[in-house]
Amino acid sequence: MTKLLLIEANGNAGEDLLRAAEALGVRTYVATHADLYEKYPQSSRDLIAGTVFTDFSDLEQARKELVAYGRETGVDGVITGWEFFSGLSTLVAADLGLPSHDPALADAVRNKRAMAEAFDQAGAPAPRTVTGPDAEVLAARIAEAGLDYPLVVKPAENAGSIGVSIVREAAGLARAVEFAQGWPFEFPHGTPLDNSVLAQEYVGGVEFSVESAVVDGAVRHIAVTQKFTTDDDSRAELGHTVPAELSSGDRATLLAGVEAGLSALGFRHGIAHTEIKLVSPGVAKIIEIGARPPGDHIMKLVRLATGISEAAAYIDIAVGKAPSLDPTEERAAAIRFLTPPSAGVFRGVSGVPESEHVVEAEVYAEPGKEIGDPTDNVARVGYVIVTAGSTTEVNELANDVVGAITVEVDRP
Ligand SMILES: Nc1ncnc2c1ncn2[C@@H]1O[C@H](COP(=O)(O)OP(=O)(O)O)[C@@H](O)[C@H]1O
Numbered sequence: 231m232t233k234l235l236l237i238e239a240n241g242n243a244g245e246d247l248l249r250a251a252e253a254l255g256v257r258t259y260v261a262t263h264a265d266l267y268e269k270y271p272q273s274s275r276d277l278i279a280g281t282v283f284t285d286f287s288d289l290e291q292a293r294k295e296l297v298a299y300g301r302e303t304g305v306d307g308v309i310t311g312w313e314f315f316s317g318l319s320t321l322v323a324a325d326l327g328l329p330s331h332d333p334a335l336a337d338a339v340r341n342k343r344a345m346a347e348a349f350d351q352a353g354a355p356a357p358r359t360v361t362g363p364d365a366e367v368l369a370a371r372i373a374e375a376g377l378d379y380p381l382v383v384k385p386a387e388n389a390g391s392i393g394v395s396i397v398r399e400a401a402g403l404a405r406a407v408e409f410a411q412g413w414p415f416e417f418p419h420g421t422p423l424d425n426s427v428l429a430q431e432y433v434g435g436v437e438f439s440v441e442s443a444v445v446d447g448a449v450r451h452i453a454v455t456q457k458f459t460t461d462d463d464s465r466a467e468l469g470h471t472v473p474a475e476l477s478s479g480d481r482a483t484l485l486a487g488v489e490a491g492l493s494a495l496g497f498r499h500g501i502a503h504t505e506i507k508l509v510s511p512g513v514a515k516i517i518e519i520g521a522r523p524p525g526d527h528i529m530k531l532v533r534l535a536t537g538i539s540e541a542a543a544y545i546d547i548a549v550g551k552a553p554s555l556d557p558t559e560e561r562a563a564a565i566r567f568l569t570p571p572s573a574g575v576f577r578g579v580s581g582v583p584e585s586e587h588v589v590e591a592e593v594y595a596e597p598g599k600e601i602g603d604p605t606d607n608v609a610r611v612g613y614v615i616v617t618a619g620s621t622t623e624v625n626e627l628a629n630d631v632v633g634a635i636t637v638e639v640d641r642p
């Protein structure tokens with residue numbers, strides 16, 4: 231029987247991966263922390279053949295332990311459900327001689343500083359970027375590179391738009407750097423994060439994400455998703471729609487950008503989630519690429535819209551099998567996040583419409599929870615998933631659904 235090592239099955243991608251492995255008849259072994267495993271839902275635990283508890287606050291040690299465990303267990307492939315461990319997953323797979331990406335670039339599939347350097351070296355289309363350990367050095371490098379404001383300032387190694395802000399003038403830089411450096415450790419494993427900060431040329435246009443499968447270095451695209459974000463100084467995600475509505479020219483521009491990025495980062499065997507902006511006709515700029523499943527239930531949207539299981543493709547590729555990537559559906563699916571109008575104490579959500587188009591609605595925040603301003607993805611209290619026959623229709627439906635819902639908070 232085929233055996234798989236899944237590095238952290240926490241979160242929504244983790245559950246999707248466990249279910250996909252079960253459907254493929256693959257036995258899954260999970261690496262996590264003991265206290266986190268305690269919180270895994272029983273439905274996830276039932277799908278796990280074995281667990282290894284390792285300490286992810288020391289990635290070098292974790293790498294050694296997971297390689298030893300992988301050898302002992304005789305796993306045929308290594309994947310991750312947690313984006314902070316995508317570099318680790320590449321290294322463990324490579325150490326075991328299993329399908330992986332270029333281990334020399336393992337850091338660059340996750341760390342935005344290393345990623346920016348790899349894009350720059352390969353000439354992949356990405357915003358011009360400088361990095362530094364503090365505001366002073368960063369300011370000097372911004373001047374040296376001749377970068378003009380507005381700039382996007384972000385931490386090298388966080389996620390979920392945490393610490394990301396747009397700086398409109400030099401006077402705002404120090405505050406933005408302080409904000410970017412506010413999370414020195416990943417949560418919940420306590421993995422130390424690279425403290426350096428990026429300042430990037432702000433790229434305008436419309437944002438998309440692209441799901442791709444890479445087999446032996448050959449790229450096949452699974453879906454293009456349109457992303458909706460707040461457009462003030464923060465960039466919290468409001469939702470996603472699959473498939474994005476695109477002309478064939480724009481689609482080609484985006485996909486060529488993705489392919490240049492994947493090659494720059496040494497992608498060989500696995501899946502990729504690329505965030506990319508279409509700046510103007512013929513011009514795309516990559517925001518980031520992860521060697522990992524997308525977050526935000528995008529795998530679910532892709533499955534509803536195309537019938538393709540990206541989770542199954544990831545597993546198949548990891549264990550050296552050919553993935554199934556042919557669409558069996560031609561529909562559209564959208565997710566919209568529920569966030570409060572402003573910070574306060576969460577009271578509840580009302581007005582979720584009863585409709586055959588609403589395939590899922592979840593509120594995960596507990597009443598009484600203190601919620602911050604909706605500047606990052608942490609302020610979400612839940613989501614709704616809507617499907618329809620076309621992208622235009624699903625976007626309209628999603629707007630109506632979100633318009634009907636009220637997120638109630640008491641002002642502090
Ligand atoms: N250089 C940029 N120009 C314009 N928008 C950007 C830029 N960098 C980031 N953003 C916006 O901020 C969001 C979060 O930034 P990202 O680099 O993807 O960090 P995270 O890892 O937190 O997702 C992006 O999805 C995009 O909307």
Ligand SMILES: [Mg+2]
Nearest residue numbers: 390391505518
């Ligand atoms: Mg991102």
